[in-house]
Structure formats: structure tokens, C-alpha cells
Amino acid sequence: MPEGPWTGRAPGRVNLIGEHVDYLGGMVLPAAVDRFTTVTGAPSERWSLVSEVPGGLPYARAVGEELGAPPQAMQAWSDVPPGSGLSSSAALLVSVAAGLRPDMDGAAAALACQRAEQRATGVQVGVMDQFAAALGRRGHALLLDCGTLEHRLVPFPDDLVIAVIDSGVHRRLADTPYNQRRREAERGVPRRRRHVESELARVAAFAAALEAGERDRLGELLKASHRSLRDDFEVSTPDVDALVERAWAVSGCLGARIMGAGFGGSVLALLDAGAETSFAAALDGAPVRFCKTADGAYSSSLPLRRGGSA
Ligand code: GLA
Numbered sequence: 001m002p003e004g005p006w007t008g009r010a011p012g013r014v015n016l017i018g019e020h021v022d023y024l025g026g027m028v029l030p031a032a033v034d035r036f037t038t039v040t041g042a043p044s045e046r047w048s049l050v051s052e053v054p055g056g057l058p059y060a061r062a063v064g065e066e067l068g069a070p071p072q073a074m075q076a077w078s079d080v081p082p083g084s085g086l087s088s089s090a091a092l093l094v095s096v097a098a099g100l101r102p103d104m105d106g107a108a109a110a111l112a113c114q115r116a117e118q119r120a121t122g123v124q125v126g127v128m129d130q131f132a133a134a135l136g137r138r139g140h141a142l143l144l145d146c147g148t149l150e151h152r153l154v155p156f157p158d159d160l161v162i163a164v165i166d167s168g169v170h171r172r173l174a175d176t177p178y179n180q181r182r183r184e185a186e187r188g189v190p191r192r193r194r195h196v197e198s199e200l201a202r203v204a205a206f207a208a209a210l211e212a213g214e215r216d217r218l219g220e221l222l223k224a225s226h227r228s229l230r231d232d233f234e235v236s237t238p239d240v241d242a243l244v245e246r247a248w249a250v251s252g253c254l255g256a257r258i259m260g261a262g263f264g265g266s267v268l269a270l271l272d273a274g275a276e277t278s279f280a281a282a283l284d285g286a287p288v289r290f291c292k293t294a295d296g297a298y299s300s301s302l303p304l305r306r307g308g309s310a
Contacts (some may be wrong), residue, residue, distance in 0.1 A: 008099025012086035013132035022126025025147030032136025044073035060118035083170030085266030090129035099298035106298025169264025222255030235262025
């Protein structure tokens with residue numbers, strides 16, 4: 001544990017596919033993206049956090065406590081927009097872990113961050129976001145088995161553009177029926193189970209299509225994922241559905257879907273390179289962020305080409 005000042009930095013994430021399956025031990029395919037949170041800190045008499053974004057202290061403190069750190073005075077800066085689906089919480093948690101314990105195994109750090117988030121919020125989140133922020137890699141997506149925690153990198157082509165549309169509905173997970181959906185899925189409520197089973201098949205198909213360069217297939221899978229999240233898992237909203245349908249109609253957009261926990265938040269779209277301007281124009285005022293894949297805070301602990309846990 002640092003005895004003096006420390007700095008940690010971690011990215012936000014997108015999830016390409018595999019939604020609401022991580023807490024069931026399913027396979028997910030997120031990627032770290034080039035929006036970052038940086039935290040500095042130093043041991044102090046009590047826990048504190050100075051940040052433009054309110055509400056981060058319980059998260060940052062919970063990570064410190066998970067890692068056995070004494071109280072820290074911390075300061076955070078971030079361009080991961082809070083509440084909009086890029087997992088600003090994972091970026092904050094993992095940046096604190098990376099600052100306090102840069103030597104730690106990345107998977108172990110991600111698990112400590114997941115426990116910290118659960119403790120700080122009471123939301124029984126899965127481990128996807130923390131893994132992506134810890135172990136994502138530039139030029140890749142991270143195929144993660146949330147049951148065994150085995151993971152491997154899948155190359156993500158340079159000429160495929162990640163677009164994230166902010167629905168404008170910013171929410172804290174604790175204010176959503178996230179825990180309720182999780183319980184329904186665990187109990188095997190038929191419609192919820194139909195989403196989980198079909199989504200797991202889509203993750204496998206998506207990873208294969210990404211590796212084979214089958215772009216049309218990627219788009220079809222995104223659309224099918226959205227319909228399943230909308231109709232079977234019921235985590236979309238009419239406003240988000242309207243954004244998704246607008247995105248589907250743009251030439252050069254392969255597909256789009258609601259991303260992350262849902263209940264507002266953001267929409268993920270994949271575009272052919274060059275379609276960015278017409279895409280943003282067609283979205284007619286809804287804020288669109290174009291993202292590139294980026295390195296996670298612990299990415300150097302993951303072998304570049306093939307998998308296995310780090
Ligand atoms: C949030 C949670 C994740 C995951 C997604 C839905 O982002 O933090 O663990 O469950 O929702 O896929």
C-alpha cells in the first residue's frame with residue numbers, strides 16, 4: 001500500500017454484446033474505451049474525495065477498504081460521462097484500485113471492485129464492467145466467461161466505429177429494478193430466461209462473426225439483442241427504442257441496441273468508418289460519442305494473443 005501520494009487511471013467501457021448475463025455466469029464481450037477517470041490520493045486521517053461529479057466517495061472508499069487501505073484523501077477527474085452507460089462507476093473503482101495496488105493481479109482487482117460496488121450501492125452487479133476497465137486492451141474486445149473468469153482478447157477492427165448515443169436518461173443503478181431483474185433471471189422466469197439463453201447464443205455468434213469479419217452478421221445480432229432486451233428482459237424504454245430504430249435506419253450503421261443495465265442510459269451502435277457525420281446528423285440532436293478501444297488499467301497482465309486467465 002502506498003505510503004505517499006499515488007495516481008490511478010482506468011477507462012470506461014462499452015459492451016458489444018452479452019447483456020444481463022454476467023451475474024448468471026454467462027459470456028460477455030465488452031471493450032475498454034478511450035474515456036478515462038484519473039484519481040490521485042494520499043493517506044490521510046479520514047476518507048475524502050474531491051470531484052466535479054458528486055457521489056463517488058462511497059465507491060472509492062469501498063474499494064480502499066476491500067483492499068485493506070487506511071483512509072485516503074482523494075481527487076478525481078473524468079471524461080467518462082456519469083450515468084450514461086459507459087460505466088463511470090467501474091472507471092472510478094478500478095482507477096482507485098490501480099492507484100493503491102498497481103501490482104495486483106488484474107482479475108483479482110476487478111473482483112475486489114465488484115464487491116466494493118455491491119457494498120457501496122446494494123446493487124448486485126456482475127463483474128463485466130470491472131473486468132473491462134481492468135483488463136480491456138486497445139484494438140480488442142474482451143471475451144469473458146463470468147462463470148470461470150477465463151478471458152481472451154478478440155481483435156476489434158480499426159475500421160469499425162463504436163458510437164454511443166446518450167439517451168439523456170441518466171440514472172443510478174440503485175434507482176432501477178436491476179436487482180429485481182436479476183432475481184427473476186435467477187429464478188428462471190420464462191421470458192427472462194428466453195432472453196438469457198438467446199443472448200448467450202448471440203455472444204458466441206458475435207465473437208465468431210467478429211473474428212471472421214462478417215459485418216452484416218454483427219449488425220443482425222445487435223438488432224436481435226435489442227429486441228430481446230426490449231421484449232423479453234424488458235429493460236428498454238420507448239425513448240431508447242426510438243433512438244435505436246433511428247440508428248438502424250442510417251446507412252453505414254450495421255446495427256444498434258440498448259447497452260448496459262438499461263432503463264435509459266445509452267445505445268451502442270457499430271458503424272462503417274466514414275459514416276460518423278451522417279450518423280450524428282440523423283440522430284438529430286441526441287449526443288453521440290465516437291469511441292475507440294483502449295487499454296484497461298491492468299491490461300499489461302494479460303497475454304496479447306491468446307487467452308486463459310491472467
Ligand atoms: C450493469 C452492471 C453489469 C451488467 C450490466 C448488464 O452495467 O454493472 O454487471 O450486469 O449492467 O449487462
